[in-house]
Amino acid sequence: MNYEFLVETYETERIKVVSVWSEFQDADLPVRPRSGDPRGRSVHEQMVHQCVSEDLWFRNMLGIDVNAPPLPATETRLEFMKRYEEDSGKRLEVLRARDDSWWESDTKFFDVKRSCAWVIVRRIAHTAHHRGQQMAMLRMLGRDVHSNYGPTADTGGLMQNHAPTIYAYPSLQALFDGEMDGGAKVPLPGGGGKAVTERPSDQV
Template sequence: PSVHQCLSEDKWMSAMLGIETKEAVLPSIENKFDFMKCYARAAQTRLEELRSKSDDWFGEITEFFEVSRSRAWVLTRRITHTSHHRGQLTAYLRILGKDLYSTYGPSADTGGLPQNNADVIYRYSSIDELISEEEKGGKRLALPGSGMKRPTERAKE
C-alpha cells in the first residue's frame, strides 16, 4: 500500500493539479520508517504549494483521467482515494487483532462511539513527533477500549 499511496498521490498532484515535488517519490530504502519520512516530506511540499493557490485556481478546469473537472473536485477525489485505502488498512489491522488509534474520530479501542463521549486518541500529535518517535522504535499509548457500552450503533442482537 505504501508504494501505491506514494506513486498515485504524486501522479494525481503533478499530472492533474500541477503540484510538483523535487523530492524522490519513493524512498531509496523501502521500509516503514523511510516511507513515512519520504511521504511526510512530499506531503509538506504539496501542502505549502496548495496553500499558496488562489480560490480561482481551485475552480479552474483540469483533466481527471478522460474527463474535465475542477481542481477542487480532483483534490476532493484524491482525499477520498486516500481515505479509502486508509479504511482498508484499518480493517486489516482490526482483523489482525491490533489496537486502533483514532483516525477521523474515536475507535472501538479509544472508547467506542462519539455519542458515548469516547475519546479521540491520536498516536502522535504532529508529523515531527511521528518521525522522531518512529525513529526510536515508536510510541505505544495504552488505549482504554470501549468500556461497558457497545462500540456499535446497531441495536442489541
C-alpha cells in the same frame, strides 16, 4: 481564499495517512487481506500506491511537482512514512499559495475536464478510501487502533457514549520521534465494557 477548507482538509488527511502507517509493523508489509489472493493489496502495496498515485495525480492533473522520487530508497515502514510526509508537505505549501482562479480553473482528470478543486476533493476521497482499507487490515492483524477521525473500539467505543478521541501522537514531529525510538504511542483505555458498535448483539 474560498478554498482554504480544502487546504486544511489535505493538511489533516496527510497526517492521518502517516498515523495509520505508524500503527503497522515492518513484518506486516507483506500481509494481504486474504492470504494468497493477489487481488487484495498488501500493506506494502498500499503504501506504494499512496505515494505513486498521489505523485501522478498532482504532477499530471494539477501541475504540482515536488521534484523527488515518490518512493523511498529503502521500502520500510518508517521510510515510507518519511517519504510521504516530506512530499505531501511540499504539496501542501503549494496548495496554500494558490488563489481562487487556480482552484476554479479546468484541468484534465483522466479523460474528462474538471476543476482543480474537484480533483483535490476526489484525491482526498481516494486517500481516505485506501486508508479505511488499511485500518480494516489492522483489525485483521489483531492490533489496537488509535483515533483517526473520532473514537475507536480501543479509545472507548461509541461517540454517543462519550468515548474520547485519542490520537497515537500529538504531532507529526512527536510521531517521528517516537517511531524512530521504537514507538511511544499514547496508551489506549479500551472499551471499558461498553458496546463498541451500534449492533452489540452481533458481536461474538
